[in-house]
Amino acid sequence: MEYEKIREFKNKKSAYKYFLSDRFVAGIQLKGTEIKSIRNGKINFSDSYCYLSEENEIFIKGLHIAEYKYGTIQNHEPLRERKLLLNKKEIRKIRKKLNERGFTLIPTSLFIDERGIAKIELALAQGKNLHDKRNAIKEKDQKRDMKRINNMF
Numbered sequence: 001m002e003y004e005k006i007r008e009f010k011n012k013k014s015a016y017k018y019f020l021s022d023r024f025v026a027g028i029q030l031k032g033t034e035i036k037s038i039r040n041g042k043i044n045f046s047d048s049y050c051y052l053s054e055e056n057e058i059f060i061k062g063l064h065i066a067e068y069k070y071g072t073i074q075n076h077e078p079l080r081e082r083k084l085l086l087n088k089k090e091i092r093k094i095r096k097k098l099n100e101r102g103f104t105l106i107p108t109s110l111f112i113d114e115r116g117i118a119k120i121e122l123a124l125a126q127g128k129n130l131h132d133k134r135n136a137i138k139e140k141d142q143k144r145d146m147k148r149i150n151n152m153f
Helices: 012-017 034-039 088-098 130-152
Strands: 005-010 018-028 049-052 058-061 082-085 103-113 118-127
Touching (some): 012 118
Antiparallel strands (some): 049 103, 058 082, 103 118
16 A cells, blocks of 8 residues: 655665565554654654564654654653554564564654654565675665766766
């Protein structure tokens, strides 16, 4: 299912550090002023990851949503764990892959859809070795050089 993304924030390091396979879109259980901070772009999820609890619920850890500037005493905690909203079929598929060796669940982007709801895109990922990262940099440089050459003519 494709979403119309009004505002999107990407985890640029995820494609560099990991081989990304299956992707899922999940809702986030937010409290109070968190959505206002997301709309202002005050998020950082470069070091965040997801885990599966014993109750078959998925949580995201390390997602930093800055406190809302104009919030009151009831402002949210920036680094709290947040529950992700997925259906049972998707959770079963994720659990099956996470039980395989080397897979982890990481966020790749966070966006606000056309209804104003914050969604997060997750990907099952396997870590890259150093030589794989070097190849990714090399390919990126080659693409950039080709683009420059094409723009000259």
